[in-house]
Every structure is written in C-alpha cells, then in structure tokens.
Amino acid sequence: MPGTSSPAPLGRRQSLIVFACFAAAYFFSYGLRSVNAAIAPFITQDLGVTSAQLGWLSSAFFIAMAAMQPPLGVWLDRYGARRVEAVLLAVAALGSLLMVVADAFMLVSLGRILIGVGVAASLMAPFSYFRRCYPSGRQPQLALWTMVAGTAGAVFFTSPAAWLAGHYGWRSVHLVSGLSFAVVAALLWRMVPDRDLDVASGTKSAGASAFWELLRHPEMRRVMPPSIIGQGAAIALYTLWAGPWLIDVLGMSTARSASTLLLIMSTMMAGYVVMGLASPPLQRRFGLDRVALAGYAVCIAATFLLALYPAPGAWMLWLLMALGTAPVALMQPYVSMQFPREVAGRVVTLYNMFVFIGAFLIQWGIGVAVDGLRAAGLSSVLAYSWTFAGVGVLQAVSVLWWCLRAPARR
Numbered sequence: 001m002p003g004t005s006s007p008a009p010l011g012r013r014q015s016l017i018v019f020a021c022f023a024a025a026y027f028f029s030y031g032l033r034s035v036n037a038a039i040a041p042f043i044t045q046d047l048g049v050t051s052a053q054l055g056w057l058s059s060a061f062f063i064a065m066a067a068m069q070p071p072l073g074v075w076l077d078r079y080g081a082r083r084v085e086a087v088l089l090a091v092a093a094l095g096s097l098l099m100v101v102a103d104a105f106m107l108v109s110l111g112r113i114l115i116g117v118g119v120a121a122s123l124m125a126p127f128s129y130f131r132r133c134y135p136s137g138r139q140p141q142l143a144l145w146t147m148v149a150g151t152a153g154a155v156f157f158t159s160p161a162a163w164l165a166g167h168y169g170w171r172s173v174h175l176v177s178g179l180s181f182a183v184v185a186a187l188l189w190r191m192v193p194d195r196d197l198d199v200a201s202g203t204k205s206a207g208a209s210a211f212w213e214l215l216r217h218p219e220m221r222r223v224m225p226p227s228i229i230g231q232g233a234a235i236a237l238y239t240l241w242a243g244p245w246l247i248d249v250l251g252m253s254t255a256r257s258a259s260t261l262l263l264i265m266s267t268m269m270a271g272y273v274v275m276g277l278a279s280p281p282l283q284r285r286f287g288l289d290r291v292a293l294a295g296y297a298v299c300i301a302a303t304f305l306l307a308l309y310p311a312p313g314a315w316m317l318w319l320l321m322a323l324g325t326a327p328v329a330l331m332q333p334y335v336s337m338q339f340p341r342e343v344a345g346r347v348v349t350l351y352n353m354f355v356f357i358g359a360f361l362i363q364w365g366i367g368v369a370v371d372g373l374r375a376a377g378l379s380s381v382l383a384y385s386w387t388f389a390g391v392g393v394l395q396a397v398s399v400l401w402w403c404l405r406a407p408a409r410r
Contacts, residue, residue: 010133010195017191019142022126023149024184025085029122030150031157032096032115032177033061033235037243038162038261041254042170047105051244055367058240060109062360064116069353070211072120076345081125082192089185092118096178100171111174118181123150124348131336131344132196140283140333144276147329151269154239158265162258211346219338222405223331224354226296229398232358233391234299234325238264239359241366242318248380249310260315267319271326279330288334293403295327300395307388310381362391 010018036043036058044054068088075084095114102108123146130142161173214220242264246257275282282291302321306314332351339347366387373383 010193014193018129018193019126019145021184021188021191022081022085022129023146025089025119025188026122026126026146026150027153027156028177028180028184029092029119029153031153031161032092032119032174034154034239034265035157035161035173037238037240038158038258039165039170039173040240040243041247041257042162042165046170047108049105050367051371052364052367053105054244055240055364057105057109057112059236059360059363060112061116062235062356062363064113065120066353066356066360068117068120069124069349069356072124073211073346073349076121076125076128076196076349077343080194080197081121081129082188082194085121085125086185086189088118088121089181089188090118093178093181093185094118096174096181099174100178115177124345124352127332127336127348128345129192129196131333131348132341136337137280137283139337140279140288140330141276143333144272144279144326144329147326148269148272148276151265151272154265155262155269158261159258162254166254211350214339214343214346214350217339219335220350222402223335223351225398226402227331227351227354228358229362229394230296230299230358230402231328231331231355232360233303233362233395234321234328235355235359236363236366237303237388237391238268238318238321238325240363245306245384246315249384250312250315252315260318264318264322268322268325271323272329275326275330288330288337289406291327292329292331292334293399295324295330296395296399298324299328300392300399303388303392303395307385307392310385362394366391 036054040054043049043057047053049057072084092115095111095116095118097111098114099108099111102111126146127143130139134142157173164172164176243257243261246252246260247254252260279288279291282288299321302317302324305317305320309317332348335351336344336347369387369390370380370383373386374380378386
C-alpha cells in the first residue's frame, strides 16, 4: 500500500542534526540493551543471582519495550518523534538512577524495566521519522546508519563497561547512562523539528484501532514468526548469552570475555557500515526481503554451529552471527515500506513489538533451560549446546514460514 503524502524536505545541516540526536539516543539504548553480556559476572557476584534470574533481569528490558509498542505507535503518529522520545528518555534516566541506588533484586529489576520503557522509542522514533520525511530510496540506508550508531554503543558497553564495573562497580555504568539519557533527551526536545507531524496529521484521530487492523494484515502475519523467533533469538543471544557462553563453555576469564565481546560488537558495527553503503544497489537488484533472508541464513547457521562445535576456536562463530544481523535489520524498513507513510509509527512499533516479545521469551527461556539441564546432570557445555540447538530449530522453522508465504514476484 503506497503512501500518498510527500516527504517533508529537510536541509543538509538540519538532517545531520536530526540524525545525530536520534543516533545518540540509540547509542545509549543499544548499549544498555547489551551491557549485561559484559557486566553479568559483576551482577552475579553482587546480587547472587542464578542463570534464570540473570536471564529475567536482562529480558525484563525487552518485555517492557514490547509492552510499550502498541501505545508508542499511536503516540508517534499523534505527537511526533521529538516529543515522544524526549519524554521517554527521561524515564530511562530515572530507571538507570534507580539501578544505581537499588540494593534488592526486585528494585534492580524495576530499574531495568523502567530503562526498557524509556528506550522503547529509541529506534522506532527515527524509523518513523525517516519513513515520513525522506524518500524510500534513502530509508534503508538511514536505518542502517542508525544501527551503526547503536552497535557503536554496544561496542562501548563491552570492555569499557567491564573496566568501569571492575574498578567502580557495575552501578557506575548505570550512573553514566542515566546522566547521558538526560542530556540526550534535552537535545532531542530542543533540536529536532516536528516535520513528521505534517505527514502524520491525517492519522491523529485513528487511535489504537489502526494498530489492531495492522495486526490482521497478511504481511504482518507473514513476518510475525521470523521477527519473534528469528530476529528475537539473535538479539537474545548476543545481548546476553554470548558473555556467559564464553565463560561457561570456553572457560574464558571475565577480562578476556569482555575483550571478545568488544570484537563481536565491532564486527557487527562493521557489518552495518558495509550494509549501509551496499544497501541501495542490493535493494535495486535483489529486494530488501531477499537480502534479509540471506542474513537469517547466516545467523541460523551460526547458532547451529555454536551448538555443535563448543571448541576453543568456536568464539569466532559469534563473529559470523554478528555479520548476519546487519542484513536482517533490513526487515524493518522492508515491512515499513509495504504500508502508507501516515501509519509509519504503528507499523514500525508493531514489528518491534514482535521482535522484543521474542527476545524476552528466548533470553529468559535460555536461562531456564540451561539451569534445568544442569540440574538434570548435564555439564555446562552440553546444557548450552542442547539449548542453542533448540533455538536454531525454532529460528529455521520461523524463517521457513516466512518463505512459504511469500507473495509471487511481479
């Protein structure tokens, strides 16, 4: 369904300012999403949590983000990206500061949930803004450069965050994050124009009903399984379980695990840079959906190989998965471009809800499965191997669903 409204033009300088503000928000959002992979040993030592509790603590972030997506789509269409993201980032700042002072697991969980609520718009706000204010040919590239900013945050929140946690405690990481969220919120409020509202004005009275109409759309039903299981599983793995896997399966030290995570996230960032440059010709030649399918295939292969090959050199398989995530990210602009610009906020947040529901369920489920298999007498290596194999099977089935329901190419 093509949109009929024309994108509101932005000058070069204004475009750079807008992108920088959104990129800064996603930098810290993505960093906080994946930071537990680097500081998990410090949290475990301080709070005495199990693998299942650690999985919950990280996945609570994702379920909070998922719960925010239905109203978030309406808010983005009604109030615009600037207002929505700036206000929510203030909530993220509050959650970060709560984690600094919390001394009980439940309060730490509440802080993590508030951060998830607060960063719920950190990717969807720029995606909906780009969908309305830029031509379709530029949207995949803008989306990928935003992902570059996010993975730069993930890189920063690996070894540097582990160093900070080792010297000043894991709470110091959240103190820095809370102050940063407050600064970025102020910049967004001050610097980003409301051009997206000019295009969205026709949908302000639509309310939440349009969201549920989108949920029943055939294209949304088609992408639901791969977004929940395929993309959600990849996020669950590299934002938490990569770190414990390196320590529990390969026997790495905390310091070496952090440096390996730094390399993994740097590889992911490099993948986004390459895709940002290559996406226009790839889009013209193959289509965004086929490029994303290739990324899914790489991620699924890496998951199976991690299950089957828990040997010293297997850490390099995480690099393979990191490279596969870049083309998979093209699914979001692909889905967005199947619908009119006027409902861009609802479209991108609905898709995001699928992804974060999957990340929550799988991230927590991996912790429960590993604990359960250990309790049944399996070693840590076998517990992770069986769990990762199960995740790989689910990913493969979800992507097969998507392929079998593909419309005929015109």
